Amino acid sequence: GEDVEQSLFLSVREGDSSVINCTYTDSSSTYLYWYKQEPGAGLQLLTYIFSNMDMKQDQRLTVLLNKKDKHLSLRIADTQTGDSAIYFCAESKKPDKLIFGTGTRLQVFP
Amino acid sequence: DVKVTQSSRYLVKRTGEKVFLECVQDMDHENMFWYRQDPGLGLRLIYFSYDVKMKEKGDIPEGYSVSREKKERFSLILESASTNQTSMYLCASSTNRDGYTFGSGTRLTVV
Numbered sequence: 001g002e003d004v005e006q007s008l009f010l011s012v013r014e015g016d017s018s019v020i021n022c023t024y025t026d027s028s029s030t031y032l033y034w035y036k037q038e039p040g041a042g043l044q045l046l047t048y049i050f051s052n053m054d055m056k057q058d059q060r061l062t063v064l065l066n067k068k069d070k071h072l073s074l075r076i077a078d079t080q081t082g083d084s085a086i087y088f089c090a091e092s093k094k095p096d097k098l099i100f101g102t103g104t105r106l107q108v109f110p
Numbered sequence: 111d112v113k114v115t116q117s118s119r120y121l122v123k124r125t126g127e128k129v130f131l132e133c134v135q136d137m138d139h140e141n142m143f144w145y146r147q148d149p150g151l152g153l154r155l156i157y158f159s160y161d162v163k164m165k166e167k168g169d170i171p172e173g174y175s176v177s178r179e180k181k182e183r184f185s186l187i188l189e190s191a192s193t194n195q196t197s198m199y200l201c202a203s204s205t206n207r208d209g210y211t212f213g214s215g216t217r218l219t220v221v
Contacts, residue, residue, distance in 0.1 A: 008150065033209050042114070042200055042212035043153075088152065098210060100145075102152035 004091055004101035011107045018076040020104045022089035027070060029091040033098065034063065034074045037086040046074070046087075076106075084108045113137075116201050116213035123220050129188040131216050133201030140205065142184035144168075144176065147198040147215070159184055191220045 004024045012018045024032070030051050035043040049056045049063045049072075056063045062075040072089055086105050090098040117132040135142065141160050145153040145168075155168030157176040165176050173195060177185045184203075188195055198217050202210040 004152075031209070035210075035212075040215075042214045043202075043210070044212070045209045048209055097155075097158065100153040102150060 004089060004099055006087075006089060006101040006104045008102065009105050009107070011109065012079050014079060014081060014108055014110050016079055018074075018079045018083065018106055018108075020074045020076075020087050020089075020106065022072040022074075022101055024070050024072065024089075024091045024099075024101075026091060026099075027067070031092050032063075032065060032072050033090040033092075034061075034072075035088040035090065035100075037088065037103070039085075043088060079106075079108050081108050081110070114201055114203050114211050114213040116199075116216050118216050119214065121216060121218045123188075123191050123218065125192060125220055127188075127191045127220075129191050129218065129220075131186040131188075131199055131201075131218070133184045133186070133203075133213055134182055135184075135203040135211070136182065137203060137205075137211065138181065139203035139211070140181075141203060142178065143202045143204075143210065144174075144184065144186045145200045145202065146170070147200055153200065156186065188218075191218075193220050196220045 006022050033048040034046045036046050037043045060077045064073045086103040088103045090100045092098045114135045143158040144156040154170050159165045159178045175187045200215045201213040204210045
């Protein structure tokens, strides 16, 4: 079946690294995404990774994919207060239908 | 700047009212989606559409219907609003390649 799980909360100190984890169950997923939702706003695509990749880096963001364990993570280096938001991972077999996780609320404190 | 526009940020409706939520995208995307977002439940897919006049049920279609008469517009209809439909509603559109673009959401309260 299709199910994407994330922990609900993460709290980090400003300047530290944040790691947000996600597990999925559909091994045939082709695309895996990370979205960010700031308060009162819709979701914004942060990055995505194809299932034939292990890692993708984009400035402060690093995505790691472990297909064997069906585990996806998002690392944010030098976390800032502006990174406080809800982060959703999503998987899809087809890029036209995404399955979202429950979201992880990241709180950054000074 | 390309975007998905939802017509209302906040709505308050009475139980039993018929409610229309409108979504318009200017990216010529084929696919459009309606989700609802509730704390601890993430995003749940209500309906989606791959083309004009086409619609498919998502995971929680009960109590909702949709209309897509033009490619750029996808409307969500609550036939008879109930208090358990109080939620944040998110519209999204996509091509078949690049993930979704979301609107800012409509927070609906049914009293």
